[in-house]
Amino acid sequence: MPSIDDALSAATKRLQALSDSPKLDAQVLMLHVLQRPRSYLFAWGDRPLSEQEYHDFTQLLGKRCAGHPVAHLTGVREFWSLPIMVNNSTLIPRPDTETLVEQALALALPDNARMLDLGTGTGAIALALASECPNWHIDALDASADAVALALKNKQNLGLSNVQIIHSDWFSALNDVTYDLIVSNPPYIDAADPHLQQGDVRFEPLSALVAAQQGLADIEHIIIHAKAFLARPGVLMFEHGYEQGAAVRQLFTEHGYINARTERDLGDNDRITLADLVPGCA
Numbered sequence: 039m040p041s042i043d044d045a046l047s048a049a050t051k052r053l054q055a056l057s058d059s060p061k062l063d064a065q066v067l068m069l070h071v072l073q074r075p076r077s078y079l080f081a082w083g084d085r086p087l088s089e090q091e092y093h094d095f096t097q098l099l100g101k102r103c104a105g106h107p108v109a110h111l112t113g114v115r116e117f118w119s120l121p122i123m124v125n126n127s128t129l130i131p132r133p134d135t136e137t138l139v140e141q142a143l144a145l146a147l148p149d150n151a152r153m154l155d156l157g158t159g160t161g162a163i164a165l166a167l168a169s170e171c172p173n174w175h176i177d178a179l180d181a182s183a184d185a186v187a188l189a190l191k192n193k194q195n196l197g198l199s200n201v202q203i204i205h206s207d208w209f210s211a212l213n214d215v216t217y218d219l220i221v222s223n224p225p226y227i228d229a230a231d232p233h234l235q236q237g238d239v240r241f242e243p244l245s246a247l248v249a250a251q252q253g254l255a256d257i258e259h260i261i262i263h264a265k266a267f268l269a270r271p272g273v274l275m276f277e278h279g280y281e282q283g284a285a286v287r288q289l290f291t292e293h294g295y296i297n298a299r300t301e302r303d304l305g306d307n308d309r310i311t312l313a314d315l316v317p318g319c320a
């Protein structure tokens with residue numbers, strides 16, 4: 039059997055044409071097979087793989103070469119330093135979404151703020167904020183029953199008791215409740231966008247990705263209906279596509295919000311737009 043290092047080199051070569059991060063992909067799959075921390079690769083690189091380990095690694099590598107996302111193969115993705123379980127019911131959390139978490143934490147909110155995460159998927163945003171703000175009361179909802187079950191598992195694994203996971207089509211299951219902050223990373227990709235045929239998104243459900251009106255339909259729906267659920271003052275914050283900042287600010291302004299502003303992600307692209315409702319806003 040090959041050594042760990044030799045298997046990794048061969049795998050990295052195979053993945054070169056298929057992945058933006060061939061070496062990292064190979065290492066993550068190897069660590070998943072070995073069930074060891076990252077440091078193991080450096081200390082034990084010349085150890086031969088067992089027959090079973092080599093078989094399992096080769097199987098995973100074959101699936102990665104067929105395009106399957108690494109996170110679907112390992113069942114986990116790190117988000118905000120939390121291990122978040124993933125499956126094919128919803129989006130795999132992306133590093134750019136950590137910008138939304140940062141922006142939410144930068145707001146001047148009450149210590150015991152009430153917050154809502156719309157389209158929570160794995161629960162990544164809600165759970166990251168819950169881990170940072172144990173006194174916040176967080177509701178997190180999704181229309182997909184499978185995503186709700188996954189978010190619930192993540193909440194339980196991480197032991198974060200200040201989050202309530204709710205099955206709901208946007209606001210429909212909510213009654214008589216207002217929030218200081220509502221956040222959402224909703225579906226925002228246009229159905230004709232060629233990126234839908236590339237990379238990990240091919241393995242993620244369209245219900246998590248695609249929205250009508252050039253990707254803006256869910257954002258507009260939320261902007262309109264959030265008004266009944268936001269405190270005054272209250273903040274509504276979205277993640278959106280890198281070319282949608284101006285359109286989202288315009289929707290906010292058309293619907294009576296103030297201070298619409300856009301923030302950039304790690305790659306310096308427009309990514310987060312937020313706006314306020316204050317006393318007197320209709």
Ligand SMILES: C[S@@+](CC[C@H](N)C(=O)[O-])C[C@H]1O[C@@H](n2cnc3c(N)ncnc32)[C@H](O)[C@@H]1O
Nearest residue numbers: 128129131157158159180181182207208223246
């Ligand atoms: C882009 S994913 C975001 C997932 C997660 N918040 C994240 O940032 O990784 C959008 C999520 O919105 C959910 N969704 C789509 N339509 C919805 C609706 N009408 N009501 C509630 N959730 C919805 C999808 O099931 C999906 O989990």
